[in-house]
Amino acid sequence: MRARLRALRALLALFCALALTGLALAQEFPQFGDELYRPRLRQPGKDVMWLPTPDAMVTHMLQAAKTTGDDVVYDLGAGDGRIPIAAARQFGAKAVGIEYDANLAALAQRSAERAGVGGKVTIIRGDIFTEDFSAASVVTLYLLPDLNQQLRPRLLRMKPGTRIVSHLWDMGEWEPDDTLHAGESESFLWIVPAEVAGRWTLSEERSRWEAVVEITQRFQRIGGKLTIRDATQPMSFHTPDNPPGVRTGSCASPW
Numbered sequence: 706m707r708a709r710l711r712a713l714r715a716l717l718a719l720f721c722a723l724a725l726t727g728l729a730l731a732q733e734f735p736q737f738g739d740e741l742y743r744p745r746l747r748q749p750g751k752d753v754m755w756l757p758t759p760d761a762m763v764t765h766m767l768q769a770a771k772t773t774g775d776d777v778v779y780d781l782g783a784g785d786g787r788i789p790i791a792a793a794r795q796f797g798a799k800a801v802g803i804e805y806d807a808n809l810a811a812l813a814q815r816s817a818e819r820a821g822v823g824g825k826v827t828i829i830r831g832d833i834f835t836e837d838f839s840a841a842s843v844v845t846l847y848l849l850p851d852l853n854q855q856l857r858p859r860l861l862r863m864k865p866g867t868r869i870v871s872h873l874w875d876m877g878e879w880e881p882d883d884t885l886h887a888g889e890s891e892s893f894l895w896i897v898p899a900e901v902a903g904r905w906t907l908s909e910e911r912s913r914w915e916a917v918v919e920i921t922q923r924f925q926r927i928g929g930k931l932t933i934r935d936a937t938q939p940m941s942f943h944t945p946d947n948p949p950g951v952r953t954g955s956c957a958s959p960w
């Protein structure tokens with residue numbers, strides 16, 4: 706009888722150990738995709754492999770971008786579509802994913818239908834370097850540093866106030882406006898600045914008063930100087946209604 710009990714206990718312990726190992730493995734190597742297609746973590750992509758942004762970070766990125774139902778969110782390199790799906794499901798936004806891999810693109814569109822947001826999510830099977838994403842008010846990225854740098858001129862030409870959020874990688878000299886953390890992951894937020902650089906002349910005809918304002922700009926940093934009757938002085942920018950994305954400063958030169 707005792708021997709039987711011991712054997713039963715040993716069996717139970719083995720079962721528990723196997724169950725725990727299975728749970729740990731499932732957490733470490735979760736299954737992605739559906740019955741039609743199961744992508745592998747780190748499988749090669751055109752310019753960068755597939756690795757999903759953790760769900761907690763997806764939510765944090767979209768929250769930090771102040772995403773609402775009025776936004777159009779573009780995810781460049783959409784993978785399994787989790788960012789466009791979250792943008793539509795959690796924030797009510799219209800969302801577009803651009804994904805080069807045909808299997809991932811089809812999976813992302815199926816997942817959007819399954820999540821009940823097929824009407825709000827469009828997955829384009831295409832290349833982020835040739836597809837147009839200028840309609841976006843929020844752009845999300847999880848690419849590579851050099852790909853971010855290649856996209857930077859296009860991102861900077863977007864409408865002022867457009868929010869850009871990149872998981873893990875920055876934009877080189879274009880400093881982020883905010884840094885986000887969720888668990889182990891880090892992301893960066895930028896707001897596309899308005900272009901305000903230039904030389905402006907202000908004059909008042911009757912008193913023949915004239916002032917020249919010269920504004921310099923490097924990304925979101927602005928500086929400037931004011932010249933009135935041959936006297937020049939640095940200008941400070943601290944009005945509450947700066948154009949979106951322009952950070953105020955008080956120096957003659959922003960760098």
Ligand SMILES: C[S@@+](CC[C@H](N)C(=O)[O-])C[C@H]1O[C@@H](n2cnc3c(N)ncnc32)[C@H](O)[C@@H]1O
Pocket residue numbers: 749750751752753754755756757758780781782783784785786787788803804805806809831832833834846847848872
């Ligand atoms: C690191 S994954 C990020 C996936 C998703 N954005 C996320 O955060 O969960 C990068 C994705 O970009 C795709 N990709 C790579 N080069 C691409 C290109 N030139 N155009 C479109 N997609 C591309 C890959 O297939 C992969 O799915």
